[in-house]
Amino acid sequence: MTGAQARGRDDETRHFLVGLARGLAGALLFALPMLMTMEMWSLGLYVDRGRLLLLCLLALPLLVVLARRIGFENVTSWGAAMRDALIAYGLGILLGAAVLLLFGILDDQPTADTIAAKVALQSVPAGIGALLGRSQLGRHSEARDGEDGDGGGETGYAHELFMMMTGALFFSLNMAPTEEMVLIAYKITPVHTLVAVVVSVALMHGFVYALHFRGSHRPAEGSTWWDPFLRFTLPGYAIALTISLYALWTFGRLDHTGVSPAVTAAVVLGLPAAVGAASARLVL
């Protein structure tokens, strides 16, 4: 082996390790609020195991597509995306277990079943965080800026919707376990709920089109305001509501409730989910 080859191998290893560290940093950044939420710990005791399994299974394709879309270091094939997604998921599980252990939340558990459930609950947002950490946190230190800047690229409609779903899911997972979501839903009247729907949709549209954040979108020349509103904002809000219903259902917040309280809770959680969906379009 020549010296140059050995150096190349070293560089690659270093690169991979830096990637792992970034993944851990991202998982920590995104999952800490949930790791330190009491409801997430107690959910480990009583969350429906079938729903938890479904969440953990659905996280896999989500992470794979996410890795493919925003992947770190030129993820060019589905195989590489799969590898990155599994690494991110693994980092999420490890980090979740390590932090819960650090806070003394795992070692008081009598059964392996609840330990596994507590870690599994944390692994999904931590895995998303690990993936975002590897790609987003690393973006500006790499010599990729030129590549990012001039060419640009066409972002497909499905891509936009997928990003909105990811943002909505991330925010929903953060907030759905807390008691505040149902408490707010119980406190407000239907008029408040109605206003919350209008505010959510307006926020979504404003975030992406009006505030001119970096990464914000401009409608095509000559098109009217309702064109992107109908094509992007309303589908985005529908996705945000669906995701918030899914998150509430997963955490058992909709059990035993009638239709109206369930709709109200979905709208309440739909507000942060809508903001998450809109900001994902800007950031990712």
Place this chain on the structure above:
Amino acid sequence: MTRSSRGGSVETAEAHWVEWLAGGVSALLVAALLGWLARDALTYRQEPPAFAIEIVSVTAEAGGYRVAFALRNTASAAAAGVEVAGTLAGGERAGVTFDYVAAHSGETGALFFRGDPRAGGLSLAVAGYTDP
């Protein structure tokens, strides 16, 4: 389609029909949601929670009896800290508190007694609640 570049993204004018379909379906869904909420808002009355308790089953267990019941809130206001108290003819009492009972929703629970509730004299009632 959306074109991304450094200064932000510009959406291209010619949209695929799927985009309009998704937009149309979502608009219908959001309209249905608004309609549902408007109906709720129109029928909403400022009324206190109202409860109905139904005994589901009484089963004998080691050392006592389990009385399973269903609690329903029939009003359009939710209640918190709903305390259900049960008494037997002999004076034995048991109680349980529900964190929340949502509007037009139900919860289930159980009370334990040492005496046999089937002998008669069992009564279950909501002792109190707080507004959430």
